[in-house]
Amino acid sequence: MHFYLQIILDSFAGVGRWGILFAKTIAAFFRRPPSWSLIIDQLYNIGVLSLPVVAITGFSTGLVLAAQSFYQLGDKGLAGATGLFVGKSMMTEIGPVLTAFMVTGRVGSAMCAVLGTMKVTEQIDALKSMAVNPLGYLLAPRYIGGIVMLPFLTLFSAAMGIFGGYLISVYYFGMTPQAYFEPIPIYVKIFDIWVGVIKAFFFGVIITSISCYKGMMTRGGAAGVGRATTNSVVICYSFILIVNFLLTVSLNVFHDIYKVKYL
């Protein structure tokens, strides 16, 4: 019993430390914004270098979604809904979540490992000893990179999914391009695009802040770096799934209550 209580208390303490680090990093950013070169490095690393893995993930998911929907719905006369099914799910659910998972694996884990290694080899202390705030210099550009690039990567992933679905629907199942594309603009609303973008924004915050937090809290040499990296990936995945559910519900409730007609 005491063991589980300790885990719960440690978790709350961890959330508190994460919140403090996040707030301090935002404050450090406004006090002394990092140089453009640092921000551009991170935008390039998180955004541009993630394009291939996001493209492969989005494309293959689009293929599978289209194939499944065709097999499941085709004999019920609903094959025409394949494009709609692929577009809607890629935009609002699978696109944002899978993109976030891919970025966590490719970028978040590396972020944590780099910061963790810098921590255990005193490089972060060396920054402080030269009167450079590591939060502003190391963390703030990573936050910006993740928060800015995740929405673009999500849109790109959704586009690749829709393209993958188009290829299999038209060239394998024999649908016409019109039958695949026509329902998409009718049923995939601007609201759905906003849902994907808002989710991606939150996932960007989750991935960068948790990975940086775990990196900055690393202790215990190379083994500690390994542990921190594994933990950061697991925690990111868990929070992405939980926040995805909360956002799906809250955004749809918000949409229904306020009847945001132009969306």
Add this chain to the structure above:
Amino acid sequence: MIRVKNLWKKYNSHAVLKGLDLEVSRGETVVILGRSGVGKSVLLRQLIGIDKPDRGTIEIEGKLISSLTGSDLYLATRHMGMLFQASALFDSMNVFDNTAFYLNEHGDPETGKKLPQKEVKARVKKALEMVGLADTQAIMPADLSGGMRKRAAIARLIVYHPRILLYDEPTTGLDPITSMQINELIVQIQNELNATSIVVTHDICSAFHVGNRIALHHDGKIAYITSKEEFPHINDPLVQAFLKNAIPEVNQNS
């Protein structure tokens, strides 16, 4: 001038510093000797503001470092520098970028104005020449030997002419010849910059080579602090054991 009064620091429940007092005059080099784990490095980390003491005060050049936080602390410690035990070079940057780091971040150490790249290059070149690494500018830290990493870290320090220099085990893990080179370098820097320095070490040869005064750190406090000439004559089993075990060959010769 560095003035430390009644400094306390605990990690978990283990007290590392227990009311430590220390005064170092301007331009002086004090060497702190002590066994492993007594808190010598912890003291340096408090002095430069990396860690906060639990109790006590640290005053450096009239500024109460121990009570400063955030940007005030960074402003107050801008003219200080520390050589870390494992060098702590930024492994994503080559030797040139490591050495130029402070100048690129803060500009001219005196005026705070941004320096043109030509001036940065000239200052970096001069610093690397001083430590004998002029031809390693494009090399990454991972490709340097231990001694070269130490010298590159020293170049990263001296490029901005800090008024306070802290050395954490500058010769640990180096062969005797490289250790002697590092010691010579510390003395040379001392002569050229006239900085106030604190050197933490186990290496008693190094201590006698670079220090004006030698202190013995024991049980969380400075047990003794005296001139290097008087230090071997302290009639304390701890000091004598330290001298005897640290330099048996010197004892045999003498």
